[in-house]
Amino acid sequence: MDANEPVIGSKSFTAVAVNCAAKAGEWIKSKIGSAAPDIKSNMHDLVTEVDKGSERLIRNLIGTHFPDHSFLGEEGVEPGPEASAKALERKSGAEYLWIVDPIDGTTNYVHRFPFYSVSIALAYRGQVIVGVVYDPERDELFVAERGKGAYVHGKRMKVSGEPELRQSLVATGFPADHKMALPANLRQIQALAPQVRNLRIAGSAALHMAYVAAGRLSGFWEAGLNAWDLAAGSLLVEEAGGRLTDQNGEPYHLGVRNVVASNGLIHDELLASLAKA
Structure with missing residues (x-):
């Protein structure tokens, strides 16, 4: 402050x-x-x-x-x-x-x-x-x-030190919107799965972001989230030295729904892979 x-x-x-x-x-x-x-x-x-x-x-x-x-x-x-x-x-x-x-x-x-x-x-x-x-x-x-x-x-807390996607454990979540967001998310999963060490989908965006902050996950992305899913986790990630944007790489604000959070080191690579998908 x-x-x-x-x-x-x-x-x-x-x-x-x-x-x-x-x-x-x-x-x-x-x-x-x-x-x-x-x-x-x-x-x-x-x-x-x-x-x-x-x-x-x-x-x-x-x-x-x-x-x-x-x-x-x-x-x-x-x-x-x-x-x-x-x-x-x-x-x-x-x-x-x-x-x-x-x-x-x-x-x-x-x-x-x-x-x-x-x-x-x-x-x-x-x-x-x-x-x-x-x-x-x-x-x-x-x-x-x-x-x-x-x-x-x-x-x-301090974010993890993995420098590249191939060493990274990354999480995502299945969107509730099965018409538009889910097919897009599945394409992203298909693109990323071979590029990362492994993927996790555990079902709480707030905890996934807390885990990025704690260095337990290298990154996290999800689509169709709300302010209440992201607001607290966003600060955890930032204050632990991580990076947080929307899926176009624009800075996080309370209106962001499609989020990418990471240790910062893999962020650009993660964004590029998601964009390709």
């Missing part, structure tokens, strides 16, 4: 984000197996009462600390890219905006596949200044504050 930004103590912002993520994570973990899914926009896009309860819990906690701040949560928004873009646009004038995914990886959660997370970000005038991703299954908390680095288990 620069000197003239308001400092209601950036500490308290981060502390509240961490507290919310931990409380919500504990709660959703306790509810495993009780979650009957509703179908959101198509049979591949699930939401549960637990998602809604987790978001309510987070919204209420943030509201008690920062009643004047704006809030953008996945559950308050109709499914589909147009609704997401409109919801973000409506909040675009907000000075402080909390951007929350109460369960990133709901499909995993419903199937008891232990790879899901709570993602909480705070943006100040459109720029993410705090990012927290919490994995309740492994009790791993990934935290970043703009200008102050990214941490997991209290240790500073």
Whole structure:
């Protein structure tokens, strides 16, 4: 943060984000197996009462600390890219905006596949200044504050050192939109699979980005994501020394839906391979 930004103590912002993520994570973990899914926009896009309860819990906690701040949560928004873009646009004038995914990886959660997370970000005038991703299954908390680095288990995170795609472990995700985005994504997978050490598709964009930040993945790309999938992870990657763009190589901002995150070293090669596909 620069000197003239308001400092209601950036500490308290981060502390509240961490507290919310931990409380919500504990709660959703306790509810495993009780979650009957509703179908959101198509049979591949699930939401549960637990998602809604987790978001309510987070919204209420943030509201008690920062009643004047704006809030953008996945559950308050109709499914589909147009609704997401409109919801973000409506909040675009907000000075402080909390951007929350109460369960990133709901499909995993419903199937008891232990790879899901709570993602909480705070943006100040459109720029993410705090990012927290919490994995309740492994009790791993990934935290970043703009200008102050990214941490997991209290240790500073640093992106991996693979210099080329052929040494890289790269992740992606299957888009919910099966008409346009999925066929494009499958072409990208087909192009990249022979060029990388291996590919992973584990089903939580926020955790994939946390893993890029922690050096566990060399890179990650996905299409058709929303602000709440990416905002917290974007800061983790940046603060861990990685690079983040859209799939055309343009800088990340809250409206980006097709993302590429990497250790920085393989970024151009990854972009070029995706573009070819």
